[in-house]
Amino acid sequence: MKEATILVWSGLRGAVALxxxxxxxxxSDAVQPYLKPVDGTMFVFFTGGIVFLTLIVNGSTTQFLLHLLGMDKLSATKLRILNYTKYEMLNKALEAFGDLRDDEELGPPADWVTVKKYITCLNDLDNEPVHPHDVSDKNDRIHNMNLRDIRVRLLNGVQAAYWGMLEEGRITQATTNILMRSVDEAMDLVPGQPLCDWKGLRSNVHFPNYYRFLQMSSYYGQPG
Structure with a gap:
């Protein structure tokens, strides 16, 4: 309900209307009997006025609406993911600039005092950054919002893996569309049902008749 309220209040409504x-x-500017030039001008005037009002009123109050609905705060899961991303970016930056500092082909040594003045992350070049997963979190309990965020991130990773399989030629475009649709359906069910994308795939998977026979024979063939 909160997401729907934000979409209604701050959704894009100017491009198509204009x-x-x-x-x-x-x-209306063309010579035809059904529409007068004044009608076309009125269309542009009223549509532009409505778009302008929505930009001024709705656009300027969206932040307050987000705060009122409590949607401007990051969950513990999103905050941990953000900190881990910053940690990895900082490591890559420190590694790259460290290689540049030791590169003899770049000419005379650069003035690293000036470089660090403009690139503040290099101030931690000599200090190893702390991994975000090593920091103790007092509120590190899995509640519904954190669990939902983790499920969405996992499904996003599944989609990325499917795209990688398509680029490698391991699956076809039709198969990719089916797999992507199953993940989208699983995302829609994340808030209220367990994590599962098999429901969207079940109708598209057809096992041969002998598979059921082999499955039953292997089941009955197991020792008690």
Whole structure:
């Protein structure tokens, strides 16, 4: 309900409306008996006015609406992911600039005091940054919002893996579409149901008839 409220209040509503009104204005300028030039001008005037009001009123109050609905705070999971991303970016930056500092082909040594003045992350070049997972979190309990965020991140990783399989030629485009659709359906069910993308795939997977026979024979063939 909160997401729907934000979409209704701050959704994009100017581009399509202005395009349609301009097309009406262009059609009204042509010589035809059904639409007068003044009608096209009125379309552009009223549409532009509504778009302007939504930009001024809705656009300027969206932040307050987010705060009122409590949607401007990061969950513990998102905050941990953000800290881990910053940690990895800092490591890559320190590694790259460290190699540049020791590179003899770049000419005379650079003035690293000035470099560190403009690139503040290099101030920690001599200190190893602390891994975010090593920091104790007093509120590190899994509640519904954290669990939902973790599930969404996992499904995003599954989608990325499917795209990688498509680029490597391991699956076809049709198979990729089916797999992506199953993940999208699983994302829609994340808030209220367990994590599972098999429901969207079940109707597209057809096992041969002998598979059931082999499965039953292997089941009955197991020792008690």
């Amino acid at each position: 395009s349609l009104s301009l097309s009406v204005k262009r059609a």
